[in-house]
Amino acid sequence: MTPLELELGNASGRIYMMQARKLEIxxxxxxxxxxxxxxxxxxxxxxxxxxxNFVANAQIAIGGSAAMVFMPDEAETLSKMGAATYVNVGTIIPVYDETLPRVAETLYKEGKPWILDPVAVGIGDLRERVLRQFKFRKPSIIRGNASEILALAGxxxxxxxxxxxNVRGVDSTDSVIDAMDAAIALAKWTNGAVAVSGETDLVTDGSIVVLSYGGSHFMDKITGSGCALGGVIAIYSTVTSPFIAALTGTAVFNLAGNRAEKVSGGxxxxxxxxxxxxxxxxxxxIANNPLDIKEV
Amino acid sequence: MTPLELELGNASGRIYMMQARKLEIxxxxxxxxxxxxxxxxxxxxxxxxxxxNFVANAQIAIGGSAAMVFMPDEAETLSKMGAATYVNVGTIIPVYDETLPRVAETLYKEGKPWILDPVAVGIGDLRERVLRQFKFRKPSIIRGNASEILALAGxxxxxxxxxxxNVRGVDSTDSVIDAMDAAIALAKWTNGAVAVSGETDLVTDGSIVVLSYGGSHFMDKITGSGCALGGVIAIYSTVTSPFIAALTGTAVFNLAGNRAEKVSGGxxxxxxxxxxxxxxxxxxxIANNPLDIKEV
Amino acid sequence: MTPLELELGNASGRIYMMQARKLEIxxxxxxxxxxxxxxxxxxxxxxxxxxxNFVANAQIAIGGSAAMVFMPDEAETLSKMGAATYVNVGTIIPVYDETLPRVAETLYKEGKPWILDPVAVGIGDLRERVLRQFKFRKPSIIRGNASEILALAGxxxxxxxxxxxNVRGVDSTDSVIDAMDAAIALAKWTNGAVAVSGETDLVTDGSIVVLSYGGSHFMDKITGSGCALGGVIAIYSTVTSPFIAALTGTAVFNLAGNRAEKVSGGxxxxxxxxxxxxxxxxxxxIANNPLDIKEV
Known part of the structure; x- marks a missing residue:
């Protein structure tokens, strides 16, 4: 083969491999x-x-079951009882000083999947201290907006x-692509997956990056679409790998958001x-919601 | 009269009595x-x-007024100010260690109706300790799913x-009929009423059992239909007996659920x-929503 | 000019001035x-x-951004980070003993606008103590129903x-006009504005009183229309005076309530x-939603 044929062969081989990977996903x-x-x-x-309430309803809507607690012992019981756990630090209360480290420790020891939503990292002492500790309890999946992913990696x-x-309250001031390196680094560190939410969403397991398309501008006009996604990913993580769980949740949100916008007046x-x-x-x-795969 | 006539007479007398009881109810x-x-x-x-939020909106929708608090002194004030009180242990916080016993004590002393929703009994220390104490503060009405009713009676x-x-988080893994004996025992102990929620709902005052029909499969696809029912029963208990309050709340939920399903896409x-x-x-x-009465 | 002409001249002058004031508003x-x-x-x-949840969604719906916290240090960070802060004492938790005075102190020192919703004043110790302290931290805008405004002024x-x-849980038992003097006194004391919510709403800066019309009877059939209004006023207060913020929020609620009722079945x-x-x-x-202006 000439160098050109070789190159074309490699390219088509790569395209073929990516298509095979897509079908597998x-x-x-x-x-x-x-x-x-x-x-x-x-x-x-x-x-x-x-x-x-929105998190629970989203989890139930896709076929899962929801249960929420605040107390340390109940969180431990629940993290053992459930097949996965969702941890979102949006509104901290004092007892979380005990609850959050204990639940992370339990999940780490039991080897159960857990999803971390590092909401508003950087606005308070307890929040920051707990999020810092989580580095060594390795959440299976981290979901956040670009600013949260950048700040957590930092x-x-x-x-x-x-x-x-750059987190402003609960909003992102950075773009998803800006957070790609941080997302990959987090996924490699945890040996899990990271989902970055934005206009186009990014999901990575540290070795490949998937961009997922769809959604709606209305997802920024309501509170909780990010949290609900975290909760839904937790449900999927009970039956599949962190990467596929993160991607499935992201895809169903993009699909549902896109469809819902068409029938919504506000x-x-x-x-x-x-x-x-x-x-x-x-x-x-859900599987056929548009996505692009890139090797890192 | 021959024995057969006597038997028929008794049977028709019983049917007549049950119909009279139904009309009275x-x-x-x-x-x-x-x-x-x-x-x-x-x-x-x-x-x-x-x-x-759903509890408050349901209470207001049927014509009542809602107010929610967490602090011990405020719960005491509210339990004296209101004509009835709804106590749901779904999400415990540390201050409930003081709040819940104090409110139950107040309600017991004042002789005011109160409704207990023993959500997720068995998943934590404070929850269990408080629910155990409630035995001697005799809630007027206990509302729960079958697993919760069985666990509370236990x-x-x-x-x-x-x-x-057998409580799995907030879900029931038992059927309503399995919980009938436990429901009757609880109603006898409290001298009040018990409502067991499921596909068919059961309400008892310890002497008769009413089955209430209707509802929707969507009631399991949202969070809070049980809690909202507890809150609504609390409103009705301000104007009628525990048994009628439990039955009225159950009937309006079955009616509204049935009607709502017909116009819902999810x-x-x-x-x-x-x-x-x-x-x-x-x-x-509401009064004509289908129901069956059985003597215990 | 005859006395009559003078009087007519004054009257027309006054009408002209009020019209000019209305246009300015x-x-x-x-x-x-x-x-x-x-x-x-x-x-x-x-x-x-x-x-x-409803507060956050209302704030986002009008174009603002929402963030909610409970911890003292986070509330302080947020009150510095945000352009205004909404403080609603509806459900007190123990940590508020530290959070609320600290956030009020911070806002007072920083000279940032903050909105106080004195929900259910009078039902508990911590609530009352904190609301009493707020007198000297002068909220920019106070929003409440008539009973709450009367009780706070008291x-x-x-x-x-x-x-x-006369607060009954979270409900008012007084009419808006009964609370006019209290509202004016509060606005004068804080050098800010007061919004009293009812069938007709009243907004005052202590020197003029505006009545705002519209809304819907359904606003009393859901929970949170008052709280959501407070949150929306907080957003507007980031870009205009307390008085205009209170009035803009009140007007958009009256407009949206009126329109929503027409397409609602419950x-x-x-x-x-x-x-x-x-x-x-x-x-x-919003600017053309019906209103009347009166000088005090």
């Missing part, structure tokens, strides 16, 4: 979605009181992180339609 | 519903933060209870339609 | 609404867990206040439509 998504609908798995949550002194948090009706679409989304449609 | 339901709509009674709540060492909790739109139907349900329709 | 409303939509300002909240020993609270669909209408309301329509 899509099959895993279909399996995860169907398994959740069949088995109704429970994932406990320690989450904020702003969006706690707090953990990983590559791509920022020393100074953020109120969007939230209602979004829960309906989460419930009605089929495994096939 | 239906009249009491009509009175309770109308009285709430006319007088806008207030029932305070100490309830979980997952479904607290905790209180009553007939029909289970030593080991759990999001169901929740919206459900609140509308709670608001629009007439006393007559 | 309407222009300020238009500017405030547009500036919020353009700049997406953030207002942090320390608010109750019953309606916390607690602060201002003119028009009541020594005894309180569930009303709440959904209300958020849609908050989002869709134009600056022009």
């Amino acid at each position: 899509q099959n895993q998504i279909i399996q995860a979605v169907d398994l959740v609908k069949k088995t109704n798995p429970m994932a406990g949550s320690i989450t904020n009181t702003v969006t706690i 707090l953990w002194e990983l590559e791509g992180g920022t020393g100074k948090s 953020p109120g009706s969007f939230q209602v339609a979004f829960l309906d679409e989460l419930y009605n989304a089929t495994a096939y449609d | 239906q009249n009491q339901i009509i009175q309770a519903v109308d009285l709430v709509k006319k007088t806008n009674p207030m029932a305070g709540s100490i309830t979980n933060t997952v479904t607290i 905790l209180w060492e009553l007939e029909g209870g289970t030593g080991k909790s 759990p999001g739109s169901f929740q919206v339609a459900f609140l509308d139907e709670l608001y629009n349900a007439t006393a007559y329709d | 309407q222009n300020q409303i238009i500017q405030a609404v547009d500036l919020v939509k353009k700049t997406n300002p953030m207002a942090g909240s320390i608010t109750n867990t019953v309606t916390i 607690l602060w020993e201002l003119e028009g206040g009541t020594g005894k609270s 309180p569930g669909s009303f709440q959904v439509a209300f958020l849609d209408e908050l989002y869709n309301a134009t600056a022009y329509d």
Whole structure:
């Protein structure tokens, strides 16, 4: 073969491999979605009181079961009882000083998947101290907006992180692509997956990066679409790998958001339609929501 | 009369008595519903933060007034100020160690109706300790799913209870009929009423059992239909007996759930339609929601 | 000029002045609404867990950004980070003993606008103690129902206040006009503005009183319309004076409530439509929502 033919051969080989990988991912998504609908798995949550109802309803809508607690002993019981746990530090209360380290320790020892949502990292002592400790309890999946992912990587002194948090309250001031290196570094450190939420969403396991498309501008016009995604990923993580769980959750949110926007006249009706679409989304449609795969 | 005539006579007498009892119950339901709509009674709540908004909205929708607190002194004030109180242990926080015993003590001393929702009994120390104490503060109405009712009867060492909790987070793994003996034992002990929620709902005052039909499969696809029922029963208990209050709340939920399902495309739109139907349900329709009466 | 001509001249002069004042107010409303939509300002909240989700969604719907915390240090950070802060004492928890005085102190020192919602003043020790202290931290805007405004003025020993609270849980038992003197006294004391919510709403800066019309009977059939209004006023206060902020929030709520009622079949669909209408309301329509101005 001439060098050109060789190059073309490699390129087509790569394209073929990526297509094969995509098909494999899509099959895993279909399996995860169907398994959740069949088995109704429970994932406990320690989450904020702003969006706690929306998180529970989203988890139930996709076929899971929700339970939320605040006390240290109950969080430990729940983290052993559930097949996965969702930890969102949105609204800290004093007892979390004991609850959060204890639940992370339990999940780490039991080897159970857990999802961390590092909301508003950088605005308080307890929040920062706990998030710093979590570095060594290695959450299976980290989900956040770009600013949160950058700030967490910075707090953990990983590559791509920022020393100074750009988190403004609960909002991101950075773009998803800006957070790619930080996301990859976090995924490598935890040996898990990271989902960065934004206009286009990014999911990585540290070796490949998937961009997931869809959603709706209304997702920024309601509170809790990020938290609800974290809760839904926790449910999927009970039946599949962290990477596929993060991707499945992201895909169903992009699909449901896109569909809900078409029948919504504002953020109120969007939230209602979004829960309906989460419930009605089929495994096939979720797997076929547009995505792009890139090797790191 | 021949023995056969006697038997038929007894049977028809019994049928006649049951029909009379049913009419009496239906009249009491009509009175309770109308009285709430006319007088806008207030029932305070100490309830979980997952479904607290839905509880308040359901209480208001049927004509009541809602107020929620967490602090011991405020809970005491509210339990004296309100005509009934709803206590739901869904999400415990440390101050409940003082709040819950104090509010139960106050209600017991004042002889005011109170409704206990023993959510997720068995998952933590404080929760269990408090629920154990409640045995001697005799809640007027206990509302729960089958597993919760079985576990509470077990905790209180009553007939029909289970030593080991089958509660999985907030879900039931037992059927309503399995919990009938436990429900009757609890109602006899408290001299009040018990409502067991499931596909068919069971309400008992310890001497008769009523099965209430209707509802929707969507009631399991949202969070808080049980809590909201507890809150609504608390409102009705301000104007009628525990038994009629439990039955009226159960009937309006079955009616509204059934109607809401017909106009819903998923759990999001169901929740919206459900609140509308709670608001629009007439006393007559609530009283005529299908029910069966059995003597114990 | 004859005395009659003089009087007519004065009258027409007064009418002219009031019309000019109205036009000025309407222009300020238009500017405030547009500036919020353009700049997406953030207002942090320390608010109750019953309606916390609705508050956040209302703030986002009008173009603002929401963030809620409970811890003392986080509340301090947020009150410095945000351009205004919303403080609602609906559901007190023990840590508020430190959080609330600290956040009020910070806002007072920084000279930042903050909005106080004195929910259920009079039902507990911590609540009362904190609300008493707030007298000397002078909230920029106080929003409440008539009973709450009367009770707060009484607690602060201002003119028009009541020594005894008529607050029944979270409901008002007094009318808006009954609270006018108390509202004026509070506005004069704080050198800010007061918004009294009721069938007709009253907003005052201590020198003029504006009555704002519209809304819906459904606003009393859901929980949180008052809290959400407080949160929305906080957002507007980041870009305009306390008086215009209070009036803009009140006007958009009256407009959205009125429009939402027309497409609602009950309180569930009303709440959904209300958020849609908050989002869709134009600056022009908000400024032209009916209002009357009176000099004090």
